[in-house]
Amino acid sequence: MSGFLEEDKPIYVQIREKIEDQIVDELLKEGEQAPSTNQLVSFYKINHATVSKGVNQLVEEGILFKKRGIGMFVADGAREKLIQKRKDAFLDNYVVGLVQEAKKLGISDQELFDLIKKCKSSKGE
Numbered sequence: 001m002s003g004f005l006e007e008d009k010p011i012y013v014q015i016r017e018k019i020e021d022q023i024v025d026e027l028l029k030e031g032e033q034a035p036s037t038n039q040l041v042s043f044y045k046i047n048h049a050t051v052s053k054g055v056n057q058l059v060e061e062g063i064l065f066k067k068r069g070i071g072m073f074v075a076d077g078a079r080e081k082l083i084q085k086r087k088d089a090f091l092d093n094y095v096v097g098l099v100q101e102a103k104k105l106g107i108s109d110q111e112l113f114d115l116i117k118k119c120k121s122s123k124g125e
Contacts, residue, residue, distance in 0.1 A: 011046055016054035023063065023074055024082050034064055034072040 006014060019035070022028040035043075040051045055072065058064040063078045102112045 011044075012050050012054035012057075014054075015040060015044070015046075015051055016057055019055070019058060020063070020082050023079050024086070026079070028074050030074050030076050030078055032074050033070075034074055036071050 019028070028034055034055075037048060037051050037055055040046075040055070041048050044051070055064065059066060059072070061081070062075050063081060064072045065075050066072055099112075107115070
């Protein structure tokens, strides 16, 4: 397996996430052709079925669409769908726990906002 991939996550999920990242980062724009399954197989040196599984999930979600005999393309609205999906995951994975812990510690909303601002400013944002 190629060094580009992580050991602790299914490969098809990583392939899917790499394509999603390219769309979110606007390296792949709506209407543009996505890398073919064969290109991904060749680049990552992995099984065709593994790549297909990740790509097909993106097709099922309407992120990519197939043009028979031509290839895969980024669907209209794909970037916004992905951003919304990631915002929802961010809420579930980070914000809910943060707010619950702040409540346990008696941290007020204003204190929490101040802590977030402080953290962002120390990271140069």
